[in-house]
Amino acid sequence: MQLSYSTRDLVPAQRRTAWQKAIASVYFPLDLVFQGSRQGSGVFEGSLEAWTLGSVSISRNCSNGLLYRRHEQHLVEECDESYLITVPELAEVRFLQDGQDVSCQPGGFLIERSHLPYEFSHRDPASLWVLKVPKAVLENRISRPERLASLRFDARTGAGALFVDMLRLSVARITEFDATAQQLIGCQLVELLAAAVSSDSRVLTGSSTTVRHAHLCRAEDIIRSRLRDPALTPQSVADACGISLRYLQQIFEEEDTTVGTQIRTQRLMQCDQRLRDPHFRGSISQIAYACGFGDQAQFSRSYRAHFGRTPSDTRAEARRNH
Incomplete structure (x- = not known):
């Protein structure tokens, strides 16, 4: 438009x-x-x-x-x-x-x-x-x-x-x-x-030390690239980064979050983006499974708790606006 x-x-x-x-x-x-x-x-x-x-x-x-x-x-x-x-x-x-x-x-x-x-x-x-x-x-x-x-x-x-x-x-x-x-x-x-923006030194250093923040950025990239995998866990992220699970947890704690919370939030964000796309024809269950949720009911509960509305409400609103 x-x-x-x-x-x-x-x-x-x-x-x-x-x-x-x-x-x-x-x-x-x-x-x-x-x-x-x-x-x-x-x-x-x-x-x-x-x-x-x-x-x-x-x-x-x-x-x-x-x-x-x-x-x-x-x-x-x-x-x-x-x-x-x-x-x-x-x-x-x-x-x-x-x-x-x-x-x-x-x-x-x-x-x-x-x-x-x-x-x-x-x-x-x-x-x-x-x-x-x-x-x-x-x-x-x-x-x-x-x-x-x-x-x-x-x-x-x-x-x-x-x-x-x-x-x-x-x-x-x-x-x-x-x-x-x-x-x-x-x-x-x-x-x-x-x-x-991610290559800028002011973003890379952030609030942590340079090394810690580099691990944080790598972990976030790994999470985004593997959201489809329902077996994605904090341990598998730590393994992919080549660091211990405890060290990874400490890095995320310094950002006032956890690895598990980041995985769930990124999955919900990706689902929300697809639900808002009026041209995306997959069902709500297909969207949930494609983003790594193994159970649609669990996804619907998590989505409503995070966004304050149901997946069906978001999809209907997107199609009305379109």
Whole structure:
């Protein structure tokens, strides 16, 4: 699905209100301060396009200088947390969240968290590419994605450059793909994003020592790659990492979780992602077994305890929205 907004055909008096509504529709509610003049009398110009790729979306935002504010009151009725990965194509942008103040120029990208207040601004006319990813989708590939918020990443070389290239190319060729292929491309964008950020030393070191965190990342990768195996256990993860079970448990305890909890959570996240995909035709029991649950009743109980709804409710809602 594609959405398109432009102020070009609106009279100046209508442009700012229309732009605020467009921003809320594509991202989420924000307060806007237009950088025209001190009295706000400048003529505003902006265009905004958005494309859906399964559970993620891409947008291209071009406008005059703006200050976007996300306040506490915006979060009261928000249920679904998401992350915005913003790639400035023209002009420097500034982002403030959770005590962090970061600037990002073309050639980089930064990550914004929707469930905390923030300020995002650019003084000069800017062109931005933005990937919006639900928290649940990002957690399925990157553990504790909140660590990434307010960090600036390099997009000039390696996986970062490939991520940005694919972001642009996906939109340029989106009409050539059906809905199933678009869902796959959205997943691949998240995979590339994960590759780009996971190689950064600030993410690798985390809150543990470098060696411990390297073991943690390897264990998480092993868990994600073997979720289909109902025999996946903390012991088998430890064996695959080449460390003792007790040492592995200590590493996860430092992250306020356990190996078993991580296995169960990752399975539930993967099931949830498939249930939300209106193009996935497998039954609920097939989804549960494919993600490593050996008993559908146990899966349904675990799913409801984790998400507060039944698998059937999630699937029905996804199909209604589609």
